[in-house]
Amino acid sequence: MTDAEQTYDVIVLGAGSTGENVADIAVRGGLTAVLVESELVGGECSYWACMPSKTLLRGSEAIAAARAVRGAAEAVTGEQDVAATLARRDDFTSHWDDAGQVSWVDGAGIALVRGHGRLAGEKRVVVAQPDGTELVLVARHAVAVCTGSRAAVPPVDGLADIQPWTPREATSAKEAPGRLLVLGGGYVGCEMATAWQQLGASVTLLQHGERVLPDLEPAAGDAVAASLRALGVDLRLGTRVDSARREGGEVVLGCGDEEVRGDEVLVATGRTANSDAIGLETVGLEPGGYLEVDETLQVAGVPWLYGVGDVNGRALLTHMGKYQARQAGHAIVTRARGEQVDLGDWSPSVATADRRATPSVVFTDPQVAAVGLTAAQAEEQGLPHRVVEYAIGGVAGAGVYADGYTGTAIAVVDTDREVLLGVTFIGPGVAELLHSATIAVVGEVPISRLWHAVPSYPTISEVWLRLLETWRG
Numbered sequence: 422m423t424d425a426e427q428t429y430d431v432i433v434l435g436a437g438s439t440g441e442n443v444a445d446i447a448v449r450g451g452l453t454a455v456l457v458e459s460e461l462v463g464g465e466c467s468y469w470a471c472m473p474s475k476t477l478l479r480g481s482e483a484i485a486a487a488r489a490v491r492g493a494a495e496a497v498t499g500e501q502d503v504a505a506t507l508a509r510r511d512d513f514t515s516h517w518d519d520a521g522q523v524s525w526v527d528g529a530g531i532a533l534v535r536g537h538g539r540l541a542g543e544k545r546v547v548v549a550q551p552d553g554t555e556l557v558l559v560a561r562h563a564v565a566v567c568t569g570s571r572a573a574v575p576p577v578d579g580l581a582d583i584q585p586w587t588p589r590e591a592t593s594a595k596e597a598p599g600r601l602l603v604l605g606g607g608y609v610g611c612e613m614a615t616a617w618q619q620l621g622a623s624v625t626l627l628q629h630g631e632r633v634l635p636d637l638e639p640a641a642g643d644a645v646a647a648s649l650r651a652l653g654v655d656l657r658l659g660t661r662v663d664s665a666r667r668e669g670g671e672v673v674l675g676c677g678d679e680e681v682r683g684d685e686v687l688v689a690t691g692r693t694a695n696s697d698a699i700g701l702e703t704v705g706l707e708p709g710g711y712l713e714v715d716e717t718l719q720v721a722g723v724p725w726l727y728g729v730g731d732v733n734g735r736a737l738l739t740h741m742g743k744y745q746a747r748q749a750g751h752a753i754v755t756r757a758r759g760e761q762v763d764l765g766d767w768s769p770s771v772a773t774a775d776r777r778a779t780p781s782v783v784f785t786d787p788q789v790a791a792v793g794l795t796a797a798q799a800e801e802q803g804l805p806h807r808v809v810e811y812a813i814g815g816v817a818g819a820g821v822y823a824d825g826y827t828g829t830a831i832a833v834v835d836t837d838r839e840v841l842l843g844v845t846f847i848g849p850g851v852a853e854l855l856h857s858a859t860i861a862v863v864g865e866v867p868i869s870r871l872w873h874a875v876p877s878y879p880t881i882s883e884v885w886l887r888l889l890e891t892w893r894g
């Protein structure tokens with residue numbers, strides 16, 4: 422049964438962190454906007470990704486930080502209270518209840534429609550509502566697809582049939598699995614192996630490449646691999662899983678002649694776009710796969726359609742989805758006013774940072790905080806560059822922070838322009854250092870000016886000075 426038709430300036434499909442921000446910018450720009458959501462308002466980040474994973478990691482990290490300081494270490498006399506950590510995780514996910522976010526949406530003046538939405542021709546969206554009725558939404562100006570991504574299960578014989586854990590189960594589990602097999606050594610695999618090993622599971626991590634975190638600087642993967650092993654994780658690099666089955670209560674993974682057994686298996690081998698069941702075919706696009714968009718997040722060949730956040734595959738991170746939302750929102754509002762969008766790099770409607778300065782933090786122990794290009798990426802792009810490295814433990818502030826601090830700072834410097842192309846910090850507590858590097862990369866601050874950005878003594882930030890001295894030689 423089809424219900425009434427409603428018209429808004431902007432329809433946003435998917436109320437994750439990205440969709441919420443597109444709608445908010447549209448409303449702030451004087452337009453009307455409606456969010457369509459089939460599950461929980463807030464999306465993956467709030468309920469099955471960033472928030473639960475970081476709270477699962479934080480207790481162990483806090484204990485390790487105290488243990489690294491003589492005098493404080495003596496105060497750590499017990500074990501982590503796993504039930505309390507899980508309860509804290511549950512509080513941070515609002516017990517998987519989106520009432521708080523719905524009230525924010527309401528307060529922001531954004532309309533909300535619950536149900537599964539799909540495109541039905543130009544500027545039209547049909548929502549299958551929970552009560553079985555259909556609602557037709559019509560957009561005056563734009564439809565923004567912000568439907569996110571889901572775990573991609575690799576084509577390993579039998580794997581899909583055994584209903585493996587995805588990051589959703591790994592972040593919402595009510596107790597530690599006994600023996601957890603983790604397939605994939607990327608962000609999710611490394612973080613979840615670190616978390617659950619310290620919360621009582623016995624983790625085996627299987628990574629098909631020779632390094633974990635292969636997209637980051639090699640030193641990052643090496644440091645995280647060493648720490649996973651030190652925590653007791655059975656890390657198997659260069660391992661190809663070719664079959665999966667359940668046998669009794671066990672999961673059995675076949676890797677050539679070998680078998681690996683566990684109680685559960687987490688698939689952490691990347692993501693796939695939620696673009697297969699949203700009616701793309703009704704507007705002349707191929708369903709499935711990441712949406713191809715331009716620098717204003719507009720879908721190629723369909724000027725009223727935008728693809729923002731995970732669904733476009735440009736940078737699968739909450740903060741980058743929200744950044745894209747601000748840029749796309751600005752482009753939508755500008756075009757709705759009949760004005761020209763500035764297509765230049767770093768304009769308010771263009772997502773330049775996606776390509777040049779994406780920051781990310783892997784919350785392992787040690788943390789890995791990186792922005793911009795790695796040396797390998799600079800090489801691939803044919804950019805003239807030099808790599809400067811410094812052992813963070815040599816900085817006075819690091820020694821104060823933790824006894825025997827070990828860490829590495831790596832800067833990739835453009836040798837023609839003498840600006841930073843990328844920076845990576847590896848070490849405990851480096852996440853909070855990252856924004857200084859992001860500002861330097863985005864601002865293309867010349868090395869000669871960075872000498873005037875004097876780090877306070879004694880902080881870990883003094884590593885900036887050491888990097889400059891190493892660069893100067």
Ligand SMILES: Cc1cc2nc3c(=O)[nH]c(=O)nc-3n(C[C@H](O)[C@H](O)[C@H](O)COP(=O)(O)OP(=O)(O)OC[C@H]3O[C@@H](n4cnc5c(N)ncnc54)[C@H](O)[C@@H]3O)c2cc1C
Nearest residue numbers: 435437438439459464465470538568569730731737738739
């Ligand atoms: C375990 C894990 C940990 C992570 N940790 C971090 C982290 O620490 N920091 C970080 O920056 N990133 C992290 N990420 C990545 C981050 O979760 C994503 O980049 C982010 O959630 C993407 O936001 P989004 O709004 O684009 O998509 P989503 O959050 O996936 O939101 C899409 C929304 O659209 C809805 N939807 C989909 N299809 C339809 C439809 N047809 N109709 C109506 N609604 C629909 C979905 O229900 C969902 O609510 C992590 C990811 C994982 C898996």
Ligand SMILES: NC(=O)c1ccc[n+]([C@@H]2O[C@H](COP(=O)([O-])OP(=O)(O)OC[C@H]3O[C@@H](n4cnc5c(N)ncnc54)[C@H](O)[C@@H]3O)[C@@H](O)[C@H]2O)c1
Nearest residue numbers: 575605606607608609610627628629689690691737782783
């Ligand atoms: N802290 C954070 O910001 C954070 C945390 C988790 C996830 N994320 C985001 O979510 C995205 C998805 O995370 P992810 O870990 O699923 O993907 P990923 O792309 O980071 O890592 C997937 C890993 O799986 C490996 N792999 C692929 N197929 C395999 C196979 N068949 N067997 C064994 N290994 C295999 C790859 O080599 C790769 O290292 C990340 O790219 C990141 O953008 C961010």
